[in-house]
Amino acid sequence: MNPISSPLLADLYQFTMLQSYLEQGMHDTAVFELFMRKLPPERNFMVAAGLEQVADFLEQMRFTAEELAWLAERFPTPVIDYLEHFSFSGDVHAMPEGTLFFQNEPILRVTAPLPQAQLVESRIINLLHFQSLIASKAARSVLAAPGKLLVDFGMRRAHGAEAALLAARASYLAGFSGSATVLAGALYDVPLYGTMAHSFIQAHADEATAFEHFARSHPDNAILLIDTYDTEAAASKVVRLAHKLATEPIHIKGVRLDSGDLAMHAFEVRQILDRGGLQQAQIFASGNLDEYRLSDMLASGAPIDGFGIGTALDISIDVPAFDCVYKLQEYAGVPRRKRSEGKATWPGRKQVYRRFDEHGGMLADIVALEENDPQPGQPLLQPVMRQGVRIQASPDLQAMRQQTLQNYTVLPAGLRGLKKSAAYPVTISNALQALASELDTRIV
Amino acid sequence: MNPISSPLLADLYQFTMLQSYLEQGMHDTAVFELFMRKLPPERNFMVAAGLEQVADFLEQMRFTAEELAWLAERFPTPVIDYLEHFSFSGDVHAMPEGTLFFQNEPILRVTAPLPQAQLVESRIINLLHFQSLIASKAARSVLAAPGKLLVDFGMRRAHGAEAALLAARASYLAGFSGSATVLAGALYDVPLYGTMAHSFIQAHADEATAFEHFARSHPDNAILLIDTYDTEAAASKVVRLAHKLATEPIHIKGVRLDSGDLAMHAFEVRQILDRGGLQQAQIFASGNLDEYRLSDMLASGAPIDGFGIGTALDISIDVPAFDCVYKLQEYAGVPRRKRSEGKATWPGRKQVYRRFDEHGGMLADIVALEENDPQPGQPLLQPVMRQGVRIQASPDLQAMRQQTLQNYTVLPAGLRGLKKSAAYPVTISNALQALASELDTRIV
Incomplete structure (x- = not known):
């Protein structure tokens, strides 16, 4: 069973509910939306990520003979018969990866027969929550x-x-x-960077020899780790080594600091390197950074x-999880609403519209019903899959990264900082509010 | 490339160092130990876990043709030749899973030729850190x-x-x-539990029908989720349903609460169920619990x-990571020590001895050198792999779970509580302290 693509990557209740849906013949179309209930206090915005892996999972979702055999010991035959022929045949709409989003805004919508839409719940949340979590954290360092x-x-x-x-x-x-x-x-063509570990230094009888060995192996791009014993003494050894190697085609690219007061060491080391003629050598820092x-x-x-x-x-x-949920908003053409204390949701299938000022800066978002509730602004949810198949190839990761960097530039300035800023305005359309009120009086 | 077993699950520097080790002919035996620098303030003890997955990774570690081709575009031929025939041939000693451990205590030791021992670093930390993190968190709920x-x-x-x-x-x-x-x-034969989601209730026109459908599908073990609209009203519906189904072989096992003041709802719901004759129905709670x-x-x-x-x-x-590291302690028969500010390590290959009182209660641990430094108590590190192969089959997960539960009972009472207790005594042997001092004067 494949540990990242198995359809058994689900909570047990998805299968127990599936059994009931099949027994009751509940195959009508369900609409689920994934959204964040509240923006974490430590964030001014979130970055949507993980859609590519969700689409992969949904497109490839099949039950193997081994998985069916395991399930057959636990579920009745009609469930196994259904899963044997299972493939995801629904539609998916989503914000493109790299889109900035806020509370109450669906970032993904699944429209599929109820048993299917329910079965994919946990893995979809698992994939979108985690990558959006990390992209949102990373964005802060990029801006800082x-x-x-x-x-x-x-x-x-x-x-x-x-x-x-x-x-x-x-x-x-x-x-x-x-x-x-x-x-x-x-796997993803992410550019790779690496230097050396303390163990490399320690495995040598002395630090200077370790530096020389590494530089000879990596004549163009050696980054030498200089904090194993005494940072400034090691910086001086780097200078001596550079002079020793000056007649060979070996250039030391830089040094890495990994402990102590990194800023203080950086000032000292920069002086030592500069005085030694290594103005081009870079200083790289690591060690419990954020x-x-x-x-x-x-x-x-x-x-x-x-x-x-x-x-x-x-x-x-600082935010190792956020409140990201996947909720039924419509079934068999009827909008649905959960009213649990503190966890009520906005019903119906929705769209998010973003308005910009004349310079392209973000002004405000409005969450509205998808149908008969037109709003000004750019609709953020776009079609991704139709009847279980991707509509078009995803943009490559480099292109999405460029777009994400562009997205930061249109954020209100306060939201680009590390401190908590005044909240970005996200409003709920009048029609959506009216629908929620109406459902509250209707469902018992 | 297999996303959980590929040997490319490594940091780039492990390959750049490997290249240098090969070029310098540094194939002598290295000893690395994995340990935690400091016990997190929110924990009184940690639980070792993940050894099974580490042993799997090491035993199966091979480079595929695809991985070698990818590496060949980035590393010289001798590196590829070495990796083509790579298999891990080292020894592993470790604390059995479920062992309780503290700061400075190695929980795993790798003894292998330097290029091998270095190459496995990141995945070993990744596996042991995460499972030990979760086991240590879970232990607190088990004890609470x-x-x-x-x-x-x-x-x-x-x-x-x-x-x-x-x-x-x-x-x-x-x-x-x-x-x-x-x-x-x-995959692991972990017992499974599941109930139903709010979407199951919402997909039905009314809650009572949803309850009945689910109970009919799961006549022995239905746990009904009762907080979608009004918790106490739903509890009364459960009572009515139980009476309606009383003549059929259908028993409602219990209910789940997922929002609001769970304790208050539990008191109310218990009364409603008891008055309705459902004294046997269980109450299950969830929702942001710890x-x-x-x-x-x-x-x-x-x-x-x-x-x-x-x-x-x-x-x-509360502790989404802890300070778990994998450090070179000996190379070519010579103990090694990192002295970086705030990150110095205890050198040499070590053993941890645990002493117990006459009732079997834990008294104190001592970290000592493995050779010529005998100490009283039970040695915690045991041989796991020899020359790349497991010495014996691992105990099954249920047996390890029983042993873990037993381990809690010999903890000092204060350490079993949720509050921070006086620290459990972990001392460093005199011989180990002397070795560290000696190395500090020797290495430059």
């Missing part, structure tokens, strides 16, 4: 450190392999320069050219 | 709610598919009753029989 090299270093503390891979993809989409995770380079530390270091004028960001990025450490 | 049914509901907000699967496994290992994640049941809310609800005497815990569990929300 304009023009700097930003690399995802988070594989080791990411929550499993898929998290590491998708974090590399989502952070690149959001504007990072690349990742250290090799498989993300191979967008706040980047912002502080750059504000202090620290001469750092690039940053490796690991744990804080790959688990979105 | 003794005798209650505890179910992992977290797939949708877990960080990707592998995180969902391994969270189900790790929480079961730590004493949970099971998970809602179907594929975790199929060990603190479980503890509070149970302290208030709320009549709740089981809990579904999602986001807080699967991302270990």
